[in-house]
Ligand SMILES: Nc1ncnc2c1ncn2[C@@H]1O[C@H](COP(=O)(O)OP(=O)(O)OP(=O)(O)O)[C@@H](O)[C@H]1O
């Protein structure tokens with residue numbers, strides 16, 4: 001995927017122009033859909049898609065002026081996800097798409113001057129219908145359901161819990177918000193603990209804001225694909241293990257750690273992408289997930305010439321910080 005400085009776009013954007021065809025939504029010219037002229041009732045899945053997009057279009061056109069030129073359908077989604085941050089005076093412009101991922105797009109934004117950073121990375125989750133859902137069930141075990149304020153929804157019998165159990169679209173929306181808020185709350189917690197993570201700046205129903213790592217036109221690359229001199233590689237390996245240890249000490253496992261989710265910029269590394277954060281003592285798969293994280297990190301650093309024994313590291317850290325045996329949780333102990 002390449003960045004075109006003129007259009008300020010990556011190829012990934014073309015995807016949004018495929019959305020009408022993929023879901024057989026007629027284009028604006030064909031239906032006057034945006035002007036609310038009556039159109040034939042679409043089937044359910046399309047209806048949901050249109051409803052989601054139309055929901056977003058209540059925001060009056062013209063009030064959302066940004067430098068970046070999104071594709072038509074991306075524009076509606078982007079405005080709905082980011083406009084609240086303009087209102088809250090957190091961002092004042094969207095400058096470029098940094099990367100289009102499977103679940104989210106990350107945009108470079110200009111921060112308002114009162115903030116301690118100049119640029120912000122906005123991770124905007126795709127509308128549910130256009131997202132490649134990860135197998136999130138495995139990571140959710142033992143985690144609380146978080147509302148959009150990042151606080152746990154407690155009562156197991158309330159409306160929210162029923163919606164999730166009955167797999168209604170409201171339930172799916174709640175699960176989505178909880179997934180996103182776990183990423184944000186984890187960033188906040190880790191930042192406070194002194195981990196190498198971006199500074200969290202804000203969260204909404206469909207996006208999180210954090211410190212942008214890199215420079216405009218030059219986002220920090222991920223470690224994967226980078227060759228490091230041995231002494232530097234050793235240094236970063238130690239720093240990543242410090243972060244893994246810090247997380248485990250506080251009951252957390254990244255859940256998707258690899259050289260793809262570690263940014264490298266001006267000699268420092270930053271861990272990103274936390275929605276899969278897993279609780280070490282309340283998830284039956286925690287040990288396996290932890291093994292996989294450490295294994296993947298070791299694979300990259302072994303290629304750089306660093307000696308590391310993933311099995312030994314896993315056993316030592318697990319023994320030091322986790323009181324439950326592999327495949328067991330605290331509730332099994334009760
Ligand atoms: N704070 C940041 N500063 C600079 N770039 C970032 C930042 N956060 C994310 N990115 C860029 O956006 C990409 C996607 O972010 P992230 O890994 O959080 O989302 P994702 O949906 O898991 O994407 P992918 O499917 O590519 O893993 C990263 O690989 C990185 O290139």
Ligand SMILES: [Mg+2]
Nearest residue numbers: 101260261273
């Ligand atoms: Mg990622």
